[in-house]
Amino acid sequence: MAPSSTVTKSRDVLGTNALRPDGAQKVQGSFEFTSDMHAENMLWGATLRSPHPYARIVSIDTSAALALSGVKCVITASDVPGKLTYGLISSDQPVFAHEFVRYMGEPVAAVAADHPETCRRALALIKVAYEVLKPLTNPEDAISGSHDPIHPDGNVIRHQRIIRGDQAATGAVVVEGEYVIGMQDQAFLGLEAALAIPDPDGLGVHLHVATQWLHEDLSQISACLGLPAEKVRLTLGGVGGAFGAREDISLQVHCCLLALKTGRPIKMQYSREESFFGHVHRHPASIFMRHHADLNGKIIKIDARFVFDGGAYTSTSPAVLINGITHTQGPYKCDNATVDGYAVRTNNPPCGAMRGFGVVQACFAHESQMDKIAAAVGKSPVEIRLINAMATGDPLITGQIMESVAPVARCITETDAIPLPPSLDVNADELELPGGSGLTSSQSNIVRGIGWGVSMKNLMYSEGFDDFATARCTLKDGVASLKFATSEVGQGFVTLAPQIARSVLGVDDVLIEPIDTEIGSAGSTSASRQTWMSGGAVDGACRLVRERLFHHVGKIHNIDPLRLVIEGTDVVDQMGTFRISVADASDGIEISETFEHHHRKTDELDEHGQGNCHTAFAFVAHRAVVDVDPDLGLVKVVQIATAQDVGRVLNPLSAIGQLEGGIAQGLGLAVMEEIVMKDGKVRNPSFTDYLLPTALDAPDVVAVMIEEYEPQAPLGAKGIGEPPCISVTPAIVAAIRNATGKAIERIPVRPQDICL
Amino acid sequence: MSTNEFYSLRVNGRTHQVQDSWIGESLLYVLRERLGLPGTKGACEQGECGSCTVLMDDAAVCSCLVMAATAIHSEIVTVEGITTETTLTDVQQNFVNEGAVQCGFCTPGLIVAVHHLLEKNPNPTELEVKEAISGNICRCTGYGRVFAAVEATIRSRNSEK
Numbered sequence: 001m002a003p004s005s006t007v008t009k010s011r012d013v014l015g016t017n018a019l020r021p022d023g024a025q026k027v028q029g030s031f032e033f034t035s036d037m038h039a040e041n042m043l044w045g046a047t048l049r050s051p052h053p054y055a056r057i058v059s060i061d062t063s064a065a066l067a068l069s070g071v072k073c074v075i076t077a078s079d080v081p082g083k084l085t086y087g088l089i090s091s092d093q094p095v096f097a098h099e100f101v102r103y104m105g106e107p108v109a110a111v112a113a114d115h116p117e118t119c120r121r122a123l124a125l126i127k128v129a130y131e132v133l134k135p136l137t138n139p140e141d142a143i144s145g146s147h148d149p150i151h152p153d154g155n156v157i158r159h160q161r162i163i164r165g166d167q168a169a170t171g172a173v174v175v176e177g178e179y180v181i182g183m184q185d186q187a188f189l190g191l192e193a194a195l196a197i198p199d200p201d202g203l204g205v206h207l208h209v210a211t212q213w214l215h216e217d218l219s220q221i222s223a224c225l226g227l228p229a230e231k232v233r234l235t236l237g238g239v240g241g242a243f244g245a246r247e248d249i250s251l252q253v254h255c256c257l258l259a260l261k262t263g264r265p266i267k268m269q270y271s272r273e274e275s276f277f278g279h280v281h282r283h284p285a286s287i288f289m290r291h292h293a294d295l296n297g298k299i300i301k302i303d304a305r306f307v308f309d310g311g312a313y314t315s316t317s318p319a320v321l322i323n324g325i326t327h328t329q330g331p332y333k334c335d336n337a338t339v340d341g342y343a344v345r346t347n348n349p350p351c352g353a354m355r356g357f358g359v360v361q362a363c364f365a366h367e368s369q370m371d372k373i374a375a376a377v378g379k380s381p382v383e384i385r386l387i388n389a390m391a392t393g394d395p396l397i398t399g400q401i402m403e404s405v406a407p408v409a410r411c412i413t414e415t416d417a418i419p420l421p422p423s424l425d426v427n428a429d430e431l432e433l434p435g436g437s438g439l440t441s442s443q444s445n446i447v448r449g450i451g452w453g454v455s456m457k458n459l460m461y462s463e464g465f466d467d468f469a470t471a472r473c474t475l476k477d478g479v480a481s482l483k484f485a486t487s488e489v490g491q492g493f494v495t496l497a498p499q500i501a502r503s504v505l506g507v508d509d510v511l512i513e514p515i516d517t518e519i520g521s522a523g524s525t526s527a528s529r530q531t532w533m534s535g536g537a538v539d540g541a542c543r544l545v546r547e548r549l550f551h552h553v554g555k556i557h558n559i560d561p562l563r564l565v566i567e568g569t570d571v572v573d574q575m576g577t578f579r580i581s582v583a584d585a586s587d588g589i590e591i592s593e594t595f596e597h598h599h600r601k602t603d604e605l606d607e608h609g610q611g612n613c614h615t616a617f618a619f620v621a622h623r624a625v626v627d628v629d630p631d632l633g634l635v636k637v638v639q640i641a642t643a644q645d646v647g648r649v650l651n652p653l654s655a656i657g658q659l660e661g662g663i664a665q666g667l668g669l670a671v672m673e674e675i676v677m678k679d680g681k682v683r684n685p686s687f688t689d690y691l692l693p694t695a696l697d698a699p700d701v702v703a704v705m706i707e708e709y710e711p712q713a714p715l716g717a718k719g720i721g722e723p724p725c726i727s728v729t730p731a732i733v734a735a736i737r738n739a740t741g742k743a744i745e746r747i748p749v750r751p752q753d754i755c756l
Numbered sequence: 757m758s759t760n761e762f763y764s765l766r767v768n769g770r771t772h773q774v775q776d777s778w779i780g781e782s783l784l785y786v787l788r789e790r791l792g793l794p795g796t797k798g799a800c801e802q803g804e805c806g807s808c809t810v811l812m813d814d815a816a817v818c819s820c821l822v823m824a825a826t827a828i829h830s831e832i833v834t835v836e837g838i839t840t841e842t843t844l845t846d847v848q849q850n851f852v853n854e855g856a857v858q859c860g861f862c863t864p865g866l867i868v869a870v871h872h873l874l875e876k877n878p879n880p881t882e883l884e885v886k887e888a889i890s891g892n893i894c895r896c897t898g899y900g901r902v903f904a905a906v907e908a909t910i911r912s913r914n915s916e917k
Contacts (some may be wrong), residue, residue, distance in 0.1 A: 023852035024844060026860030027867055029795020029835035033860075036794040116785075117778055189799045189807055189861035189895050240797075240861030241895050272800045429883055437887075490859025490896050653855035657901055661858065664898030687804035687893070694890040698899040 013503040017653040034210040034237025035193035039265035045258045046119035048109040050101035053347040053680025055130035064125040070118040072262045076109045082226025093313035102312035105277025112258040135347035135680035139309045142344035157310045157343040158318040162609030164397045165336030171292030171300040175372035179365040180746040182674035184282040190240015192250045192270040196259035204231035205256045210239040212246040214485045215521035224253045236515040242489035244353030245279040276685035280315045280352030283308040287365040297377040297384045301336035304328045308343040315352030317343040323358030330366035331408045331456035332388035337397040347680045356726045367453045367730035381452040399610040404617040405708045411621035414643035414704045421639040434634035441629040451734025453727030454621045458614040459719045460529045463604050470520030471537035473545045474592040478583025483513040486522035486534040492654040497538045504542035506566035506582040528719025536714030540595030548591045620644040620723040624731035628739040633751025635671045637699040647710035647718035659703050662724025664693045670732035674748050768837025784808045786824035795835040795864045806892030809865035810834045816872045835864035856905040858896035866892045
């Protein structure tokens, strides 16, 4: 099973560069990803998908596929025994399309067969007759009502306003823009995969799956299977990245259905093309913003309108919308605001969670606006941001008071203090020029630009969701075992959890038990929340165990347990001379405690968008330096300087990895990555046509971690996963504007946006 | 699937019999599904991401683009064959030490690519390193820690001379 191993490296406590316990397996190729799993007598599963963005299903004929040698079963909507739909927030997405297909790539049927190639041939033999309908692809048509509802729940998924302060407030300076954000793909490397093993009695199933949230999957899967939850067990298979794309159901239900129907283990694994259709993407969005400011550049009022294209089904669109509009102001003070936000349903691919979750879109708009204010009042990008920088205690446009540590000004000044890179070497290799290996830029054409982006990001879930995490710690003979359902997707919770146990309990050896649904939920590995939430749960469980260990030692040695502390790997009487190693103290006993960590309660927004809807926030500043060939429209990102508010660094090596990785994804959105749509059809579902940053595209990253202990966080540490990818995108675009003078309001920036 | 092809492949210094194979199977599929060598990963099927990198007659290739049946006369090395030792190579250890591994899905391909690079060019410039691994997509790390791992390996190899 994937993430389970004994860690014997000593004293890798909190704050050290503890190494990944799965690192050796991963570099040797012996780590078991879900796609590496096999079972005796296993069959392969595959999915038939709609070629049309919108069509009525007239008929489905599976007989030819069933007749193919090697095919064991074919299933469609009529084979779903339980609930016909699923969904994270609204259960509006069919397990298999029935009556209508509402996006290109929607599942229509699935097959089980003896070989992946047999599956492919069987899918080709399923005859589906469609009556093709005119797709709804323009989000504005969903709002205006000019297109008939494409789903019984209507074409507007959610509408929310924020009305704050003086609605008539105006400023001497008014700047505005209409910003467009393209559809980004998470593009994790490890494709969707699962192995479903039916129980011998055929009445239950065990699913090994690469997911972000085992318990949420469990409840959605069991409902669709028509099975009680205890008949469905989930174990986390090795996960090859996630970034939001594994929060929704993809192949889980299909795989279990095929296993229950055939009575044999089923392995399903998407191809890269299928993956582009099989998971939700980052919402494309149109954002209008108008800022009123005084002559000094201080923000007086913001008017904004957000339209998020949710695609065919709800997924997490309502929450993405709220994240977007509640971050309209960014990390800046603002007393007056009028914001109107829509998440709408279209026949485009469903969109949902991706790293940054609605804030990426908002940030591109508000940071572009900040530069416009700066230009209008004659200030520098740094000055304008410092003038408006938010601080702890400031009210947000939702009326919520910023209670988190908010070192916004420090993020900006510390980023500003990072030295700029040297100018482009006259003898620079072609590979270092915009366009890279294309060898198309010439030195004489290249212009350098500098740009800024600063962001605020909410941590954990919002709007009243009781977002808790569970962990169990068992201490026996000097070894701590940790049990949780926290998805390890690459972020490093399997490194952090043992660090916590070593710090709290004074143990060296920490075992991580299999990550599965045999314990309470840990919530999702998303929203920059697991260090805070599951970290808090592991910390809490270890503290409970420690308390019992002290009582045990105190009783045996006749010492008041309140006098005992952990020092290194010993239990020590801090008012005397008694000392015993934790290993000896726990010899022959077993202490086990389970802890649930809940963060403070949040509220829903009222009709005016007012309410304490978020839990906590983190901040970051990015400064980008780019080289641009204005004639060819090519961009090379030279350097990203950043200072990030992290609360406290728990593992410097893991932390820098999150910052650099997030920056690369934000760079992708700035200048490379877009799922190109035409009439509801995806035009580039492959790594040949959807371009990702390579080693040659990676900028030099110079990072500063701003450590101001966050008292609300169990370990003093904020989540650090999402902030790195948020404001780096507008910083890069600002740098391109700075180099070219072009008023670019769309991401990703394409060559034609620069050179035409 | 009618599967009746028989051939043998030389992988990691051993001769493996491939039985009952469909002739269209890629080298990647045969390594993973027939020879019990799942260390090599598939992530794009188009030779774009490098996750499936193996050495074929001492050239780094994307095994997803090679038909297994055409590799019958070649010496193939996968991540499992990078070392015969039970301990990690310096490259592998530095990947772990320098934080170059997160989800780890791209890692086997990168390990093969970096070993191959340093064998051909023991002292690559920073740019040569970037170019050599630019065919290996990593979505987690942003490459910074990967560069650090390669640099650490070059440094330690040079100091041992």
